[in-house]
Amino acid sequence: MAAPDRTVKGLRRPVILMGPPGAGKGTQAKQLAERYGVPHISTGDMFREHVRRGTELGLKAKAVMDRGELVPDEIVVAMIEERIGRPDCAVGFVLDGFPRTVPQAISLDELFGRAGRPEPVVVRIELDPAAVLRRLTGRRVCKVGGEIYNIYDHPPKTPDCCDKDGGELVQRDDDRVDVIQDRLAAYREHTEPVFEYYRRRRAVVELDGSASPQAVTRTLVETIDREEARGSHL
Numbered sequence: 001m002a003a004p005d006r007t008v009k010g011l012r013r014p015v016i017l018m019g020p021p022g023a024g025k026g027t028q029a030k031q032l033a034e035r036y037g038v039p040h041i042s043t044g045d046m047f048r049e050h051v052r053r054g055t056e057l058g059l060k061a062k063a064v065m066d067r068g069e070l071v072p073d074e075i076v077v078a079m080i081e082e083r084i085g086r087p088d089c090a091v092g093f094v095l096d097g098f099p100r101t102v103p104q105a106i107s108l109d110e111l112f113g114r115a116g117r118p119e120p121v122v123v124r125i126e127l128d129p130a131a132v133l134r135r136l137t138g139r140r141v142c143k144v145g146g147e148i149y150n151i152y153d154h155p156p157k158t159p160d161c162c163d164k165d166g167g168e169l170v171q172r173d174d175d176r177v178d179v180i181q182d183r184l185a186a187y188r189e190h191t192e193p194v195f196e197y198y199r200r201r202r203a204v205v206e207l208d209g210s211a212s213p214q215a216v217t218r219t220l221v222e223t224i225d226r227e228e229a230r231g232s233h234l
C-alpha cells in the first residue's frame with residue numbers, strides 16, 4: 001500500500017524563521033516548505049546562487065559574506081521584493097534569513113501592507129553560542145542538492161559524500177571559526193533588535209533549537225497550525 005501523503009497544501013500567512021546562524025533555520029524551512037507545499041525563500045541561498053553564477057551581485061555579496069557582515073539593506077530588500085512578487089508566493093511562503101535588520105523588517109511590513117497580506121507568523125529558534133559553534137564548524141552542505149549534514153551529530157554514511165545523491169559535501173566559506181565570530185557579532189548587533197520590533201507589535205513564538213531536527217519540526221508545525229487557526233490578527 002502506498003504511504004499516505006502527509007503533505008498539507010497551503011499556508012495563508014507568511015512564516016518568518018529567525019534565530020542565530022546554525023540554529024537550524026535552513027533545515028526547518030525546507031521541511032515546512034515541503035509539508036505545506038510553499039516556497040522556501042532563503043536570502044543566503046539566493047546570494048550563494050549569485051556567487052556560483054558569478055553575477056555582479058554575487059561578486060559584491062561574496063566579499064561581504066566572507067567577512068561575516070551583512071549585505072546592504074536596499075540590495076536584500078529589492079531581491080526579496082522581486083522574489084515574493086512572483087506568482088508562487090501569492091499565498092504563503094517561508095522566509096529564512098530575512099529580515100535581519102530593523103530597516104529590513106520595516107520594509108517587509110510595507111511590502112506586506114501594499115500587497116494586503118496577513119500578518120506573518122514570526123518564529124525565533126533559540127540556540128546557545130556553544131551549540132552554534134559546534135553546529136557551524138561541523139556543518140557540511142551537498143554541492144548538488146543542498147542537503148545539510150553535521151560531521152558530529154548527523155554525519156553522512158560515507159565521509160564527504162551525500163547520502164541522497166552522492167554529491168560532494170563541502171564547508172561553507174563563512175563557516176570558518178574567524179568568520180563565525182563576526183557573523184554572531186552581526187547577529188547580536190543587527191538581528192536581536194528585530195525581535196523587539198516584532199514583539200512590540202505582535203507575538204514572536206520562541207522555540208528551543210537544541211532538540212532533534214524532527215522534534216523541532218513537530219513543534220514548528222504545531223505552532224504554525226495553531227497560529228494559522230487563530231487568524232492574522234494577533
Ligand code: AMP
Pocket residue numbers: 021043044045047064065068069070071072076096097098099100101104174183
Ligand atoms: P545565511 O545563509 O542566512 O547564513 O546567510 C549567509 C550570508 O548572506 C550572511 O552572513 C550575510 O552576509 C548574507 N545575508 C543573508 N541574508 C541576509 C540579509 N537578510 N541581510 C543581509 N545580509 C544577508
